[in-house]
Amino acid sequence: MKKQKKTIGLIAAIMLLSTGFMLSSCSGKLTPEEAKNIAEEAYIYAYPMLDNYKMMFVQAVWDKSPAYEAPFNKLKNKAILLGPEYTTIVRPNNDTFYSIVWFDLRSEPMVISVPAITDKRYYSFQLIDLYTHNFDYIGTRTTGFGAGSYLLAGPEWKGEKPKGVVKVIKSECNFAVALGRTQVYNPDDVENAKKVMGGYKVQPLSAFLGKEAPEPAAPLDFPVYSPEKVKTAEFITYLNFLLGQVEPNPGEEKLLKKFSKIGIGPNVPFDVEKLNPEIRQAIEEGIKSALVKIEDKMKKLGERKNGWMQIAGAFGSREDMQGKYLTRAAAAMFGLWGNNLEEAYYPEANVDKDGEPLDGSKHNYILHFDKDRMPPVKAFWSLSMYKLPEQLFIENPINRYVISSATKGLKYNKDGSLDVYIQKKSPGKNKESNWLPAYDGPFSLQARLYWPEPESLDPLYVMPAVNKVN
Secondary structure, X not given: OHHHHHHHHHHHHHHHHHHHHHHHHHOOOOXXXXXXXXXXXXXXXXXXXXXXXXXXXXXXXXXOOXXXXXXXXXXXXXXXXXXXXXXXXXOOOOOEEEEEEEEXXXXXXXXXXXXXXXXXXXXXXXXXXXXXXXXXXXEHHHHOOOOEEEEEEOOOOOOOOOOOOXXXXXXXXXXXXXXXXXXXXXXXXXXXXXXXXXXXXXXXXXXXXXXXXXXXXXXXXXXXXXXXHHHOOOHHHHHHHHHOOEOOOHHHHHHHHHHHHHOOOOOOOXXXXXXXXXXXXXXXXXXXXXXXXXXXHHOOOOEEXXXXXEOOOOOOOHHHHOOOHHHHHHHHHHOOOOOOOOOEEOOEEOEOOOOOEOEOOOOEEEEEEOHHHOOOEEEEEEEEEXXXXXXXXXXXXXXXXXXXXXXXXXXXXXXXXXEEXXXXXXXOHXXXXXXXXXXXXXXXXXXXXXXXXXXXXXXXXXXXXXXXXX
16 A cells, blocks of 8 residues: 555656646746636636535534534534524525534545434435535435445555445545435434434444554645635635545546646646736636636526426536536535435425515415325425525524424325415414424525435426415
């Protein structure tokens, strides 16, 4: 392993020198227009990686961050149902407990162990790399309800599957994150869900095998995340750092060669102050135009039916997203760490049946499901409401942030249909079981279909329209 790392280090040094030579030889030929165009394309490529790096930095690197979770390779179980006080991620859910662990896979693989799920509740661990690709899943849909241990290895690991490991999962990046979700049926189910979470375990491979740990990886100088700098030419500093932590993808060689003309490359030192002022301005104009394109694409990610935006193909594996850089960036802007469609489907509505924006200060609403048109899922479905533009929960008198197929006391009509009341004031005591309190202003509805039935994905299941109530 030491010899392999020395070889990789030598290759990286050669790449660094060759890139520096190329930059110096091409700098005189680079026009502002070319720099702008390259910067626009590079920023679209980089946007989800930058957004993801922000999360890694505040959750696992900077231990004084208000959003800090735990150091690398330490599992953090969050046995709380998220409410309006949670503002780190837009559109949080209130149906599951979250678990999170950021992995540093440079020294050795990590092993994720899960218990047997005896009560058949839904759970999943979504594995996300630095690109924001979902490179695998552990959970109900993919691995079932049985207990098991899964080895997560970085790009340099070449070992064999050890005894006691169900599956080896490879990441093309040195760093990755696992986002766990454990279903909570209702507030009375909290303790049961906690017991399931208590069975999750993350440990180094050496500890799993009872062997001596290898030499730790060299400390890294993580660039301090700045929301201002990532929108300037200094984004290149962050991107170069991240590119130094990934396995080069053969399908992106030409693209990265083009990007190298403005100083982009794995671990390439970048000093924004040394840029020609015209080139620097051109790069920053390219960033601005990239952000416009990303936002425009975000607004067109899906197709609206019955007032619901249906988004398909925005999140997925490397194979799913290869070459779809604008879509990948727009998806990150819409909401980081989205699931693959087959894991969870997220229809979203901010208009009613008549195409008018949802607004709790102006109208009451009802969402009616016919008996034979309930969301088709193998796990469960839910409906949440978020105030706009913040895309966050609101405080309400009954502390309810979700209505779901698991909501305790949910009342169905005599014909088997279901009505959900969406309004700022109570619809009456006899209807409060089906009341989703609305914001006193513009809001958005988010449906979540966990482990949707295959037939609901092609074509996509269409949610019923949201109707105004007189």
